[in-house]
Amino acid sequence: MLPFLAFLPDPVALGRLRVALRMNAGGPPESALVEVRGWNELAGAARSRMPELAVVDPCSRGVLDVEACAHFRLEFPSVVLLPYGEFRGTARDGLQLGLMGVRHLVMRDQEDGPAAFAYLLAQARAEWLPTRVFTAIGDLIPHHLRALVHEVVIHGDGALPPARVAALYHRHPNTLREHLRAAGLPPVNKLVVWMRLFRAGHLLEDPGRSVENVAGALAFASSSGLRNQLHRYAGLTASDVRRRGGLDLLLTQFRTQHLREYWGPDGDTS
Incomplete structure (x- = not known):
């Protein structure tokens, strides 16, 4: 918290x-x-x-x-x-x-x-972070998943295990998996990473924050861990994010990957 x-x-x-x-x-x-x-x-x-x-x-x-x-x-x-x-x-x-x-x-x-x-x-x-997220990509999230995505965004200051996300959804993990797949959204583990990256992008917009501070606040193992996930999931560096729009840039990347139905470097779209 x-x-x-x-x-x-x-x-x-x-x-x-x-x-x-x-x-x-x-x-x-x-x-x-x-x-x-x-x-x-x-x-x-x-x-x-x-x-x-x-x-x-x-x-x-x-x-x-x-x-x-x-x-x-x-x-x-x-x-x-x-x-x-x-x-x-x-x-x-x-x-x-x-x-x-x-x-x-x-x-x-x-x-x-x-x-x-x-x-x-x-x-x-x-109105802090979820408003920006839903304004940009709310049209990609079906009504029945919006409350869940909101909760994952709010709790993005730490890693959420898939079982915890399913509990937030009040459904069996298999049901959540199928609902995400049907909506064209990433699997639950990747959804959690993306929501944490959104939070990181939002914080990186502040001139007074370093990458190290942001990584520590969001419970990444290190600043290298944050940088690696930005590169792996969004194809961006922390400098890219800070210089080219912060959260807005990451939201654009999310939308692009949604349209391509591509959610990770391994090509896993399930």
């Missing part, structure tokens, strides 16, 4: 976040929360820990810190930034944050009750 970061100087706000995490069934545990004390520490934690979401109070000094938010978004576009605080100039603040790609914010004392806050956390997290 990738961590959440929190830059919330007010202990009351931090406490409300912790309560919301405890209510968010199926989301990250409270133990996944990493607290930081400033924007520099937030950037350092984002660089080393590979979070999927950062909850920050950009108004802790009384006004919206536009420059700090913009700098963080520029360096770590793969991290969902969820502002939480007292937005006194709400319309203007919301517009400025929206221009940076921020889709949600949490209003202090209005939307930070346990249930409401937990819902907003879940919404922000749900």
Whole structure:
């Protein structure tokens, strides 16, 4: 499970976040929360820990810190930034944050009750990587497999054994195998690799991340292991991915292989 970061100087706000995490069934545990004390520490934690979401109070000094938010978004576009605080100039603040790609914010004392806050956390997290994946290749995934693919994307920070994927599908492994074959999708082991590569491509879009850090965060044995799988499955180097579009490039390669019905260097299309 990738961590959440929190830059919330007010202990009351931090406490409300912790309560919301405890209510968010199926989301990250409270133990996944990493607290930081400033924007520099937030950037350092984002660089080393590979979070999927950062909850920050950009108004802790009384006004919206536009420059700090913009700098963080520029360096770590793969991290969902969820502002939480007292937005006194709400319309203007919301517009400025929206221009940076921020889709949600949490209003202090209005939307930070346990249930409401937990819902907003879940919404922000749900829009992280799966949205990009389904926008690009959703037409290739039949309706009955979409929930499974979503789960495999979400759990792509570590290897998933085929039996675990079948359990997520609530079907026998043989049934899953046949459904994937009928849809023209890769076998389950290769599907898991591709979803992990999507996550790697998404992270490699961030200038602040190294290949070594991405490999470690996604539980590859080494950076060489990540590089080898990029080459074997997608025919790309890590430099290709970083330079030529990150996740979008990998999604294009996936679509190409789907059209060719070719899912690996051994020619296995079963």
